[in-house]
Amino acid sequence: MNPQQAATSIGEPNTIAIVFFLVFVGFTLAITYWAARKTKTTSEFFTAGGGVSAVQNGFALAGDFMSAASFLGIAGLVALSGFDGLIYSVGWLVGWPVVTFLIAEPLRNLGKYTFADVVAYRLKQTPVRISAAVGTLAVVSFYLIAQMVGAGNLIHMMFGLSYEAAVVIVGVVMILYVLFGGMIATTWVQIVKAVLLLAGATVLALMVLVKFSFNPLALFQAAADQYGPEVLAPGKLVSSPLEAVSLGLALMFGTAGLPHILMRFYTVPNAKAARGSVFYATGLIGYFYLVTFILGFGASVLLGRDAIKLVDKGGNMAAPMLAEAVGGKPFLGFISAVAFATILAVVAGLTLSGAAALSHDLWTSVVRKGKAPEHEQLRVARLASLGLGILAIFLGIVFKGQNVAFMVGLAFAIAASANFPALLLSMAWKGFTTRGAVASMITGSVSAVLFIFLSPTVQVDLLGHTEALFPLKNPGLVTMPLAFLVGWVVSLLSPEPTAAGRFDEVRHRMHVGAEADAPAPAVTPVPVSVPTSSPQTT
Amino acid sequence: MSQKTKAEELEALAAARWRVAAVLTAGTLVSYFGFILLVAFDKPLMGKQLAPGLSLGILLGALVIAAAWVLTGIYVLWANNTYDKALHQFRR
Numbered sequence: 013m014n015p016q017q018a019a020t021s022i023g024e025p026n027t028i029a030i031v032f033f034l035v036f037v038g039f040t041l042a043i044t045y046w047a048a049r050k051t052k053t054t055s056e057f058f059t060a061g062g063g064v065s066a067v068q069n070g071f072a073l074a075g076d077f078m079s080a081a082s083f084l085g086i087a088g089l090v091a092l093s094g095f096d097g098l099i100y101s102v103g104w105l106v107g108w109p110v111v112t113f114l115i116a117e118p119l120r121n122l123g124k125y126t127f128a129d130v131v132a133y134r135l136k137q138t139p140v141r142i143s144a145a146v147g148t149l150a151v152v153s154f155y156l157i158a159q160m161v162g163a164g165n166l167i168h169m170m171f172g173l174s175y176e177a178a179v180v181i182v183g184v185v186m187i188l189y190v191l192f193g194g195m196i197a198t199t200w201v202q203i204v205k206a207v208l209l210l211a212g213a214t215v216l217a218l219m220v221l222v223k224f225s226f227n228p229l230a231l232f233q234a235a236a237d238q239y240g241p242e243v244l245a246p247g248k249l250v251s252s253p254l255e256a257v258s259l260g261l262a263l264m265f266g267t268a269g270l271p272h273i274l275m276r277f278y279t280v281p282n283a284k285a286a287r288g289s290v291f292y293a294t295g296l297i298g299y300f301y302l303v304t305f306i307l308g309f310g311a312s313v314l315l316g317r318d319a320i321k322l323v324d325k326g327g328n329m330a331a332p333m334l335a336e337a338v339g340g341k342p343f344l345g346f347i348s349a350v351a352f353a354t355i356l357a358v359v360a361g362l363t364l365s366g367a368a369a370l371s372h373d374l375w376t377s378v379v380r381k382g383k384a385p386e387h388e389q390l391r392v393a394r395l396a397s398l399g400l401g402i403l404a405i406f407l408g409i410v411f412k413g414q415n416v417a418f419m420v421g422l423a424f425a426i427a428a429s430a431n432f433p434a435l436l437l438s439m440a441w442k443g444f445t446t447r448g449a450v451a452s453m454i455t456g457s458v459s460a461v462l463f464i465f466l467s468p469t470v471q472v473d474l475l476g477h478t479e480a481l482f483p484l485k486n487p488g489l490v491t492m493p494l495a496f497l498v499g500w501v502v503s504l505l506s507p508e509p510t511a512a513g514r515f516d517e518v519r520h521r522m523h524v525g526a527e528a529d530a531p532a533p534a535v536t537p538v539p540v541s542v543p544t545s546s547p548q549t550t
Numbered sequence: 551m552s553q554k555t556k557a558e559e560l561e562a563l564a565a566a567r568w569r570v571a572a573v574l575t576a577g578t579l580v581s582y583f584g585f586i587l588l589v590a591f592d593k594p595l596m597g598k599q600l601a602p603g604l605s606l607g608i609l610l611g612a613l614v615i616a617a618a619w620v621l622t623g624i625y626v627l628w629a630n631n632t633y634d635k636a637l638h639q640f641r642r
Binding site for chain 1: 623634
C-alpha cells in the first residue's frame with residue numbers, strides 16, 4: 013500500500029464521524045419535534061409564519077447556498093489548480109447582490125409562498141402557475157439528483173457506509189424534517205448547519221495559518237515555491253471568454269431564480285428584513301469562499317497534490333484530508349459530519365420548495381381554484397413533501413455512479429432562463445401578459461434543457477461523441493436573452509388590458525407592501541383605487 | 551394632499567428604487583465581468599506578483615467578492631435611510 017494512502021483514514025468506517033453525525037441528527041430532530049408542534053397552518057409549514065428574523069434568515073440563506081459541493085469542490089479545485097478555484101468562488105457569490113437589488117423586496121411584498129405568486133399576481137392563474145411549477149420542479153429535480161448522488165459518493169468515501177445506505181439515510185432524515193417541522197424546522201436545521209460549517213472551516217483555516225504565522229500570503233508563496241508561480245495565475249478553467257461569460261450569466265441570474273432561495277424571502281416579516289437577510293447572507297458566503305480558498309492552498313502545501321489525487325481524482329477529499337492532517341481523527345470526524353449535515357439541510361430546503369410548487373401552485377391554485385380549505389392545503393403539502401423525498405431517494409439510487417455534475421449547471425441555467433426573466437418582467441413591465449409569461453417560462457426551460465443536451469458536457473464528456481452541436485458548456489448566454497425576447501415579443505403581439513390595468517396595484521403593493529393594505533381602506537382608499545380605475549375609464 | 555400627487559409620488563418612488571437597483575446591478579456586472587474578461591484575455595497580467603504570494607488575480611478576485619458585499623451594503627444603507635423614509639412619508 014502506498015504510504016500516503018496509509019496516512020489518511022478516509023474511506024474507513026469512522027466512529028467519531030458517526031457519533032458527531034448522530035449528535036447532529038438527534039439535535040435537529042429535537043428541533044423538528046419542537047417545530048412540529050408549532051406547524052399548524054400552511055403559512056407556518058411553508059414560511060415559518062413569516063416570523064424569522066433578518067439575521068436568522070441570512071444564516072439560513074447562506075446555509076441553503078453553501079452546499080457540500082461548494083465546500084469540498086472549491087477546496088479541491090484550489091488544492092489541485094490554485095487560482096482557478098477563486099474564479100468559481102467569485103462566480104457563485106455575485107448572484108447575491110443581484111438578488112438584493114432586483115428581487116428580494118418586491119418578491120416579499122407581492123407573494124405568499126412561491127415566486128409564481130408574483131408572476132401570476134395580475135395574470136391568469138392557471139397557465140402561469142402550471143408553467144412556473146414546471147420550471148420550479150425541473151430546477152428542484154436536477155439540483156436534488158446532483159445533491160443525492162454527491163451525498164452517496166461523499167458519505168461512502170468519508171464514513172465507509174455503502175452508497176445506498178447513505179442515500180436512504182439522507183432521504184429519510186430530510187423527509188422527517190420537512191414532513192413534521194416544515195419551514196420552521198428546515199430554517200433551524202440550516203442555521204445550525206451554517207454555523208457548524210462556518211465554524212469548522214474557520215478553525216481548519218486557522219490551524220493551517222498557524223503554520224504560516226497567520227499570513228495567507230506566506231501560504232500562497234509556499235504553494236508558488238512548491239508548484240511554480242502559475243498556481244497564483246489563471247490556468248485552464250477559463251479558456252474561452254464566451255464560455256466564461258455564459259457561465260457567469262447563469263450563475264448570477266440563476267441565483268435569482270432558484271426556488272428554494274426565493275422561498276426564503278417569505279419567511280421574514282417584511283421587505284426591510286428581506287433586504288437585510290441577503291446582506292448577511294452575502295457577507296457570510298463571501299467570507300466562507302475566502303476561507304475555502306485558504307483551505308485549498310493549505311491542502312496543496314501540507315498534503316501535496318499527489319496524495320489528494322490518490323484518494324479522489326477530483327480533489328473532493330482535500331478539505332477532510334487537511335482536517336485529519338492538522339487536527340487528527342476527531343477533527344476529520346467533525347468535518348465529515350458537517351459535510352453530511354450540509355447535504356441533509358440543502359435537500360430539505362429543495363424538497364420544501366418543490367412541495368410548495370406542487371401544493372400551493374398546482375393543487376390549491378390550479379386544481380382547486382384557490383378554494384382549498386387550510387387543512388387540505390397542509391395535507392397536500394405534506395403528501396407532496398413525502399412524495400418528493402421518496403423520489404429523491406429513488407433518483408439518488410438510479411443515478412448511482414453517473415457523472416451528474418452538469419445537473420447543477422442545468423439547474424442554474426433553467427433558473428436563470430425560465431424563472432428569472434418572467435419574474436423580472438412581471439415586476440418591472442406593465443405590458444407583460446399571460447401568454448408572454450407562459451411563452452418566456454416554457455422557452456427558458458425547454459431551451460436550457462435542449463442546449464445542455466447538445467452541449468459538449470453531454471455530447472462529448474458523457475456520450476463520448478467527438479463534437480457537439482452547441483459549442484458552449486453552459487447555455488445561459490443564449491437561453492436567457494431568448495427567454496426575455498420571447499416574453500417581450502409574445503406580450504407585444506397579444507396585449508392584455510386587464511393585466512396592464514392592474515399594474516398600478518402591483519406597483520403599489522410591490523413598494524408599499526401588503527401590511528399597509530390592511531389599514532389603507534380605513535384611512536384612505538385612494539392609492540389602490542385611483543391608479544387602477546384611470547386606465548379602464550380611458 | 552390631492553389624490554393625483556399620491557399616485558405620482560408612488561411612481562417617483564418606484565422609479566427611484568429601480569434606478570438605484572439598475573445602477574448597482576450594473577456595478578456588480580462590471581466588476582464581475584471585468585474580472586472574468588481579464589482572466590480570459592490577459593492571463594500573464596493576472597499572474598503578475600504584486601508581493602510575495604499575492605498575484606494581481608488573487609487581489610482582484612478577493613476585491614470582487616468584497617465589492618459584492620459592499621454594493622449590497624450600499625443598497626441596504628440607501629434603502630434603510632432614504633427609501634424607507636420616503637415610503638413612510640407616502641404611507642401617512
